[in-house]
Amino acid sequence: xxxxxxxxxxxxxxxxxxxxxxxxxxxxxxxxxxxxxxxxxxxxxxxxxxxxxxxxxxxxxxxxxxxxxxxxxxxxxxxxxxxxxxxxxxxxxxxxxxxxxxxxxxxxxxxxxxxxxxxxxxxxxxxxxxxxxxxxxxxxxxxxxxxxxxxxxxxxxxxxxxxxxxxxxxxxxxxxxxxxxxxxxxxxxxxxxxxxxxxxxxxxxxxxxxxxxxxxxxxxxxxxxxxxxxxxxxxxxxxxxxxxxxxxxxxxxxxxxxxxxxxxxxxxxxxxxxxxxxxxxxxxxxxxxxxxxxxxxxxxxxxxxxxxxxxxxxxxxxxxxxxxxxxxxxxxxxxxxxxxxxxxxxxxxxxxxxxxxxxxxxxxxxxxxxxxxxxxxxxxxxxxxxxxxxxxxxxxxxxxxxxxxxxxxxxxxxxxxxxxxxxxxxxxxxxxxxxxxxxxxxxxxxxxxxxxxxxxxxxxxxxxxxxxxxxxxxxxxxxxxxxxxxxxxxxxxxxxxxxxxxxxxxxxxxxxxxxxxxxxxxxxxxxxxxxxxxxxxxxxxxxxxxxxxxxxxxxxxxxxxxxxxxxxxxxxxxxxxxxxxxxxxxxxxxxxxxxxxxxxxxxxxxxxxxxxxx
Amino acid sequence: xxxxxxxxxxxxxxxxxxxxxxxxxxxxxxxxxxxxxxxxxxxxxxxxxxxxxxxxxxxxxxxxxxxxxxxxxxxxxxxxxxxxxxxxxxxxxxxxxxxxxxxxxxxxxxxxxxxxxxxxxxxxxxxxxxxxxxxxxxxxxxxxxxxxxxxxxxxxxxxxxxxxxxxxxxxxxxxxxxxxxxxxxxxxxxxxxxxxxxxxxxxxxxxxxxxxxxxxxxxxxxxxxxxxxxxxxxxxxxxxxxxxxxxxxxxxxxxxxxxxxxxxxxxxxxxxxxxxxxxxxxxxxxxxxxxxxxxxxxxxxxxxxxxxxxxxxxxxxxxxxxxxxxxxxxxxxxxxxxxxxxx
Numbered sequence: 001x002x003x004x005x006x007x008x009x010x011x012x013x014x015x016x017x018x019x020x021x022x023x024x025x026x027x028x029x030x031x032x033x034x035x036x037x038x039x040x041x042x043x044x045x046x047x048x049x050x051x052x053x054x055x056x057x058x059x060x061x062x063x064x065x066x067x068x069x070x071x072x073x074x075x076x077x078x079x080x081x082x083x084x085x086x087x088x089x090x091x092x093x094x095x096x097x098x099x100x101x102x103x104x105x106x107x108x109x110x111x112x113x114x115x116x117x118x119x120x121x122x123x124x125x126x127x128x129x130x131x132x133x134x135x136x137x138x139x140x141x142x143x144x145x146x147x148x149x150x151x152x153x154x155x156x157x158x159x160x161x162x163x164x165x166x167x168x169x170x171x172x173x174x175x176x177x178x179x180x181x182x183x184x185x186x187x188x189x190x191x192x193x194x195x196x197x198x199x200x201x202x203x204x205x206x207x208x209x210x211x212x213x214x215x216x217x218x219x220x221x222x223x224x225x226x227x228x229x230x231x232x233x234x235x236x237x238x239x240x241x242x243x244x245x246x247x248x249x250x251x252x253x254x255x256x257x258x259x260x261x262x263x264x265x266x267x268x269x270x271x272x273x274x275x276x277x278x279x280x281x282x283x284x285x286x287x288x289x290x291x292x293x294x295x296x297x298x299x300x301x302x303x304x305x306x307x308x309x310x311x312x313x314x315x316x317x318x319x320x321x322x323x324x325x326x327x328x329x330x331x332x333x334x335x336x337x338x339x340x341x342x343x344x345x346x347x348x349x350x351x352x353x354x355x356x357x358x359x360x361x362x363x364x365x366x367x368x369x370x371x372x373x374x375x376x377x378x379x380x381x382x383x384x385x386x387x388x389x390x391x392x393x394x395x396x397x398x399x400x401x402x403x404x405x406x407x408x409x410x411x412x413x414x415x416x417x418x419x420x421x422x423x424x425x426x427x428x429x430x431x432x433x434x435x436x437x438x439x440x441x442x443x444x445x446x447x448x449x450x451x452x453x454x455x456x457x458x459x460x461x462x463x464x465x466x467x468x469x470x471x472x473x474x475x476x477x478x479x480x481x482x483x484x485x486x487x488x489x490x491x492x493x494x495x496x497x498x499x500x501x502x503x504x505x506x507x508x509x510x511x512x513x514x515x516x517x518x519x520x521x522x523x524x525x526x527x528x529x530x531x532x533x534x535x536x537x538x539x540x541x542x543x544x545x546x547x548x549x550x551x552x553x554x555x556x557x558x559x560x561x562x563x564x565x566x567x568x569x570x571x572x573x574x575x576x577x578x579x580x581x582x583x584x585x586x587x588x589x590x591x592x593x594x595x596x597x598x599x600x601x602x603x604x605x606x607x608x609x610x611x612x613x614x
Numbered sequence: 615x616x617x618x619x620x621x622x623x624x625x626x627x628x629x630x631x632x633x634x635x636x637x638x639x640x641x642x643x644x645x646x647x648x649x650x651x652x653x654x655x656x657x658x659x660x661x662x663x664x665x666x667x668x669x670x671x672x673x674x675x676x677x678x679x680x681x682x683x684x685x686x687x688x689x690x691x692x693x694x695x696x697x698x699x700x701x702x703x704x705x706x707x708x709x710x711x712x713x714x715x716x717x718x719x720x721x722x723x724x725x726x727x728x729x730x731x732x733x734x735x736x737x738x739x740x741x742x743x744x745x746x747x748x749x750x751x752x753x754x755x756x757x758x759x760x761x762x763x764x765x766x767x768x769x770x771x772x773x774x775x776x777x778x779x780x781x782x783x784x785x786x787x788x789x790x791x792x793x794x795x796x797x798x799x800x801x802x803x804x805x806x807x808x809x810x811x812x813x814x815x816x817x818x819x820x821x822x823x824x825x826x827x828x829x830x831x832x833x834x835x836x837x838x839x840x841x842x843x844x845x846x847x848x849x850x851x852x853x854x855x856x857x858x859x860x861x862x863x864x865x866x867x868x869x870x871x872x873x874x875x876x877x878x879x880x881x882x883x884x885x886x887x888x889x890x891x892x893x894x895x896x897x898x899x900x901x902x903x904x905x906x907x908x909x910x911x912x913x914x915x916x917x918x919x920x921x922x923x924x925x926x927x928x929x930x931x932x933x934x935x936x937x938x939x940x941x942x943x944x945x946x947x948x949x950x951x952x953x954x955x956x957x
Contacts, residue, residue, distance in 0.1 A: 241957055243955070245949075255949070269689070289932060291942075294929060302685065306688075310658070311692075313656075314689070314690045318693075340676070468653070470672060472674075484624065
């Protein structure tokens with residue numbers, strides 16, 4: 001098999017995220033490409049065994065992996081509720097629903113491993129079954145291979161001499177399932193054990209029992225009298241030589257900020273406020289005092305961005321991290337940074353909106369807010385990362401652009417990138433692009449004012465502590481020559497144009513738009529940000545081309561040239577057409593179609609393919 | 615240093631007769647007296663008449679957005695504790711729109727010198743009531759009088775665990791300079807409530823103590839270590855009396871030679887007396903035409919001045935501590951600690 005998709009599904013207390021992550025990491029270490037999709041319930045801890053409490057983790061492994069996969073080839077269902085959610089997909093709440101391949105989370109030919117100990121009458125009642133035969137009730141077709149395993153009994157058996165209490169024993173069930181999956185994929189156990197030891201290194205008492213259960217799960221597979229063939233992944237990964245790790249998008253973002261600060265010789269300051277799904281960046285940076293990172297948990301979103309603006313005013317590389325609702329709150333302050341022309345990196349990990357919306361789900365609906373959600377003519381740079389791993393590159397790039405051009409940069413990622421993991425080739429600092437933070441020429445000492453600009457139109461940066469450059473910065477309009485408050489009508493227009501041009505000139509130094517090409521097609525899929533994997537897979541299947549945008553404001557200079565070569569241009573987004581509208585405004589003569597999904601989930605490749613084929 | 619070194623080249627645009635002129639001059643004098651060079655001083659403000667102050671001081675300055683001066687100042691000071699950071703704000707800027715940042719900068723004890731210009735009115739927007747306007751106050755946005763209770767700034771500061779609170783008056787230059795200098799010398803979040811007159815929209819709001827004839831009888835200038843004596847003839851003192859029925863302590867006025875006259879201890883960690891002192895006379899602003907049956911003076915000067923660890927120091931110390939024993943201090947060292955493999 002080239003690629004395989006596995007989904008671990010259970011109660012939020014069943015450790016599905018850990019299990020899935022361990023499996024994905026082992027796969028990555030063995031040289032497979034990976035892409036993962038954690039799927040959390042919205043509730044912090046829904047009642048055990050209920051449909052609302054089902055937590056999932058999907059991973060695709062193989063040699064050409066673009067996405068975590070539309071549907072699973074192998075399902076691990078830890079209880080009756082998980083079985084129902086996987087079988088019925090988004091229809092799990094419909095009382096009459098049956099297996100329907102359109103909605104099911106697994107294929108017609110999938111392998112479904114179920115804990116039979118968790119299918120008691122009480123379990124079935126909690127998961128709102130009406131009969132005592134869940135498989136018949138759900139209408140699971142015979143082509144699906146059900147593997148019933150008494151996971152709970154077998155785990156208890158494995159640990160009967162451990163002296164552990166019942167509750168602790170039950171927490172090891174997930175490792176039995178993991179061991180069984182390792183057997184299914186014929187993965188070597190030494191590496192798996194090593195990985196487990198690493199995962200539990202902070203809780204050494206748990207290493208022995210979890211290892212025992214995992215190995216028992218593996219051996220149970222070896223002795224299975226069932227007619228299941230083990231699955232073998234073929235092919236070599238296409239990644240370049242190097243040192244790799246598996247990394248989640250939020251962590252990659254944090255690392256990008258850290259690397260940029262060190263490269264630029266600047267102190268990294270983060271002002272942030274907890275918000276799903278961005279909080280992990282705050283966690284990561286709060287833990288990185290060893291890297292000289294100052295991460296402040298502010299009293300609110302506005303203070304998060306304002307403390308960062310204060311640090312930028314004082315000469316730091318300043319960042320704030322948030323999600324959509326927080327970006328709304330920060331709007332006025334981002335306008336201040338535009339007006340005061342200070343470097344600032346704003347990371348928006350998008351989630352389903354509006355308002356509180358779908359906090360744990362993914363969406364691309366903050367694009368127009370990032371571009372335009374401020375009062376006045378208020379241009380800022382907008383970038384979007386397109387994989388969990390390249391969150392690193394674009395966080396780094398956001399810092400570089402901000403520091404070199406004295407402007408706020410909004411970096412858009414989303415839940416899918418933030419929580420998902422991918423293979424990341426670890427770069428050395430020396431190989432990353434140089435960063436030259438804007439500074440101020442020595443000859444301006446004693447004559448400096450905050451309106452003075454270099455030949456690119458970027459204002460010079462002097463900050464407190466520098467003798468002879470004392471000045472007053474403002475959110476009020478300033479005189480284009482003297483830098484002091486001005487209400488002169490002509491001056492305002494001059495300044496509006498100066499701020500606009502400053503952003504536009506950045507297009508001279510960003511990469512040209514390149515197309516992922518498939519045999520000179522006349523159809524171009526267009527995407528931006530996190531949909532790259534799905535659109536790449538769809539383009540391959542369709543034999544058409546793909547242009548994926550990471551630079552949104554300003555756009556790459558060759559955008560028109562690229563788009564105008566195609567008869568069909570289909571902009572695919574997880575919103576109602578924000579990027580399509582933006583492109584139409586820039587290129588009103590181009591025939592721009594759009595395909596949109598807005599369900600809080602990443603694209604399904606098969607639906608894009610179906611749409612394009614018509 | 616000279617006060618003139620702290621004057622910027624900008625024409626001061628406060629209204630003629632505005633109390634902010636006096637505070638501006640006092641700031642320049644105080645900064646000269648403190649003697650920190652202009653390039654090591656940053657003055658941060660929000661929006662409002664008082665927030666224009668940075669333009670008139672020849673230091674680094676940042677006139678930000680409404681209410682957020684405290685958060686910006688927190689960022690400046692925390693990231694660069696070597697700088698001297700002032701915040702200029704008004705009763706609308708920091709008790710209304712910026713209330714959250716105000717209480718949190720105090721709670722964290724960020725080493726800032728915060729001047730709150732309290733004129734009990736929104737002046738820049740031309741005359742709306744503020745969170746410190748007396749109940750019943752008639753303004754453009756309260757044509758029938760407000761129905762709200764005002765904040766008493768000192769209560770807010772003490773409630774947020776403030777370590778420094780001073781109160782001064784625009785027409786009392788020496789006390790203002792003393793308070794500003796003391797605020798700078800205090801390590802922590804120093805709040806100076808500057809009672810200023812808005813000559814256009816709220817003229818005479820502090821007349822009870824601002825009038826030259828009345829001031830000595832109606833106010834007391836507290837000085838640490840000195841007896842609490844006031845009055846034109848220095849014949850009155852302050853003492854505490856416990857109500858025999860309710861056991862509630864209250865301030866009373868006694869003859870200056872009464873042995874019960876208190877000595878001011880601004881360094882006392884307990885807030886009880888500081889609170890009683892700060893609240894004296896505040897019932898006069900509780901409501902328009904408030905009925906007041908005591909003759910307690912309004913306290914000016916440094917009321918509270920205690921030490922506590924500052925936020926900016928703690929944040930920076932923690933980073934240095936971690937770095938001392940850290941295994942990785944650079945990006946390449948950090949990534950080397952990750953679980954990785956070579957392809």
